[in-house]
Amino acid sequence: MKKEELLTTASLALLELEEGEVERLGEEVARMLDYFEMMTKLDVDGLEPTTHAFQKTNRLRADVLNNNNNNNNTNNSFNRPLIMENGNDVEDDFFVIPNVL
Amino acid sequence: MGDVLVNDKYETFVGLEIHIHLLTESKMFCGCKANYGDEPNTNVCPVCLGYPGVLPTVNERAMEMGYVVARALNCRLSRKTYFERKNYFYPDMPKNYQISQFQEPVGVEGYMDFEFGDEIKRIRIHDVHLEEDAGKMIHAGDMSLQDFNRAGYPLLEIVTEPDLKSGEETEAFLRAFRRTVRYLGVCDGNMDEGSMKCDANISINLPGAGLGTKVELKNMNSPRFVRRGLQYEAQRQASVLDEGGKLIQETRLWNENRDITESMRTKEMANDYRYFPEPDMPPFCPDDAFMAAVEEAQVELPLTRKHKLMRKYSLSSEQAEFIHDEKGNADYFERVLALGAEAQSVYTWLSSDVQKELNLLNMTLTRSPLSAERFAELLRLMEEGQISGKIAKQVLIDVFEENEDPSRIVEKKGLSQISDPAAIARIIDKVLGENEQVVQAVREGEQKQKGFLVGQIMKETGGRAAPALVQKILSEKLS
Numbered sequence: 123m124k125k126e127e128l129l130t131t132a133s134l135a136l137l138e139l140e141e142g143e144v145e146r147l148g149e150e151v152a153r154m155l156d157y158f159e160m161m162t163k164l165d166v167d168g169l170e171p172t173t174h175a176f177q178k179t180n181r182l183r184a185d186v187l188n189n190n191n192n193n194n195n196t197n198n199s200f201n202r203p204l205i206m207e208n209g210n211d212v213e214d215d216f217f218v219i220p221n222v223l
Numbered sequence: 224m225g226d227v228l229v230n231d232k233y234e235t236f237v238g239l240e241i242h243i244h245l246l247t248e249s250k251m252f253c254g255c256k257a258n259y260g261d262e263p264n265t266n267v268c269p270v271c272l273g274y275p276g277v278l279p280t281v282n283e284r285a286m287e288m289g290y291v292v293a294r295a296l297n298c299r300l301s302r303k304t305y306f307e308r309k310n311y312f313y314p315d316m317p318k319n320y321q322i323s324q325f326q327e328p329v330g331v332e333g334y335m336d337f338e339f340g341d342e343i344k345r346i347r348i349h350d351v352h353l354e355e356d357a358g359k360m361i362h363a364g365d366m367s368l369q370d371f372n373r374a375g376y377p378l379l380e381i382v383t384e385p386d387l388k389s390g391e392e393t394e395a396f397l398r399a400f401r402r403t404v405r406y407l408g409v410c411d412g413n414m415d416e417g418s419m420k421c422d423a424n425i426s427i428n429l430p431g432a433g434l435g436t437k438v439e440l441k442n443m444n445s446p447r448f449v450r451r452g453l454q455y456e457a458q459r460q461a462s463v464l465d466e467g468g469k470l471i472q473e474t475r476l477w478n479e480n481r482d483i484t485e486s487m488r489t490k491e492m493a494n495d496y497r498y499f500p501e502p503d504m505p506p507f508c509p510d511d512a513f514m515a516a517v518e519e520a521q522v523e524l525p526l527t528r529k530h531k532l533m534r535k536y537s538l539s540s541e542q543a544e545f546i547h548d549e550k551g552n553a554d555y556f557e558r559v560l561a562l563g564a565e566a567q568s569v570y571t572w573l574s575s576d577v578q579k580e581l582n583l584l585n586m587t588l589t590r591s592p593l594s595a596e597r598f599a600e601l602l603r604l605m606e607e608g609q610i611s612g613k614i615a616k617q618v619l620i621d622v623f624e625e626n627e628d629p630s631r632i633v634e635k636k637g638l639s640q641i642s643d644p645a646a647i648a649r650i651i652d653k654v655l656g657e658n659e660q661v662v663q664a665v666r667e668g669e670q671k672q673k674g675f676l677v678g679q680i681m682k683e684t685g686g687r688a689a690p691a692l693v694q695k696i697l698s699e700k701l702s
């Protein structure tokens with residue numbers, strides 16, 4: 123595997139790799155790719171891809187609102203204070219993060 | 224402004240990605256309310272906030288709407304559709320992927336016909352797929368504020384082939400498309416409120432040379448801006464090529480304040496979304512009952528409706544254009560006709576006096592006090608000679624203001640026409656008696672003065688005297 127490919131893959135996953143890691147992971151990922159390579163050699167002509175492990179289909183829900191509404195008639199689908207508590211930084215009912223623009 | 228500015232040395236290719244917000248009660252994969260304008264982070268839950276361990280479940284109604292649109296756009300419908308994860312990092316999407324469709328969308332390979340000038344154009348549809356919207360961010364100073372009410376809102380994306388040839392044509396297509404989704408009742412089509420969005424890709428090339436270097440255009444918030452953005456961009460690309468330059472594949476933003484497109488600086492790395500099937504959601508295989516419901520939801524589409532109005536009721540193209548714009552109005556029009564009214568007179572009233580009243584009161588026809596029944600009754604009263612055209616206009620206003628039947632208003636206000644010859648003769652005698660000099664002048668040949676007498680008679684009766692009778696009896700008396 124080319125080093126460049128590994129770095130591209132890492133940046134797509136938002137991973138920062140140090141020089142030593144690049145070496146080590148390069149080898150490990152290459153071994154995985156070899157394994158996939160082996161699988162691609164199998165003859166799968168005429169087989170439908172198995173996209174899902176379970177063969178169950180059509181799990182749908184009716185178009186109705188949650189009724190876990192515990193915020194006094196405001197149609198809130200979940201308890202806002204509880205949800206906001208999980209934010210690292212919160213202001214005026216918004217979650218706050220560093221400016222990403 | 225037309226496309227005249229565009230260098231006609233080149234051929235233009237435009238393709239669209241249209242996103243529509245589906246008119247469901249709840250979100251795509253959870254039971255949160257799908258609604259605009261609520262307080263930030265009120266319509267949120269662990270599913271649409273992307274908490275680990277949650278189980279998203281497809282909204283049945285959204286799935287049905289997806290198939291309904293795909294069917295209306297003549298797509299090949301998927302017998303086994305499934306969702307995939309589109310992976311990217313951006314804080315408006317806390318899961319770090321968007322649930323979308325890729326390999327097996329609900330529909331592929333469709334087309335839509337629309338009218339452009341005198342021509343019927345056919346635009347091919349690449350695919351129709353379901354996905355979820357992202358949250359909203361407000362950038363302020365050194366921070367970004369996140370509101371996830373919109374995250375998980377059901378979206379349907381319609382991707383066209385690059386078959387459109389100009390900004391003008393694209394605008395016409397978008398208006399026809401908007402009308403179509405409104406007819407189907409799946410989206411309100413309001414581009415200014417963001418419930419319908421449109422990104423375009425555009426390339427130009429010498430005729431016969433096929434597609435050129437593709438530029439993506441974003442940030443056009445109305446069909447008009449789509450046209451202007453594309454016109455500007457075609458012109459810009461032509462200038463680059465004319466000067467011997469090379470176009471680069473990039474994304475540009477329409478700046479509506481400056482009327483230009485601007486390059487959006489992005490990282491050079493091409494997007495690689497690494498789609499893979501969403502493991503939390505099994506595929507959906509529509510059964511016969513589902514497909515029957517999709518068929519059931521089909522309506523006569525706008526273009527067909529327009530042509531029917533022209534054929535069946537002898538409306539002109541412009542008249543039919545006006546009547547068919549909203550499905551509710553076209554239905555209303557046909558209902559009034561079914562109640563016995565005559566097409567031209569219904570059209571005339573709808574496009575003038577009724578429209579004026581609706582604009583004044585900021586109402587839509589179908590929700591106004593003027594029901595099809597009341598409107599037909601008003602026209603009937605007029606046709607039967609019970610009220611004059613002038614009185615009818617007053618009664619129309621009264622229907623809007625008092626929310627009552629025209630016949631009731633006519634009765635209550637004593638507006639019915641005086642069509643008893645004896646009664647009219649009495650009034651005429653009175654008026655002639657009061658205007659002896661004018662009568663003399665008319666008898667001596669000054670016919671113009673006759674109009675004055677008619678005016679006095681109408682005034683005397685509050686406009687209620689049957690005009691034809693007045694003319695007839697007055698002439699007899701003056702001869």
Ligand SMILES: [Zn+2]
Nearest residue numbers: 253255268271
């Ligand atoms: Zn939710």
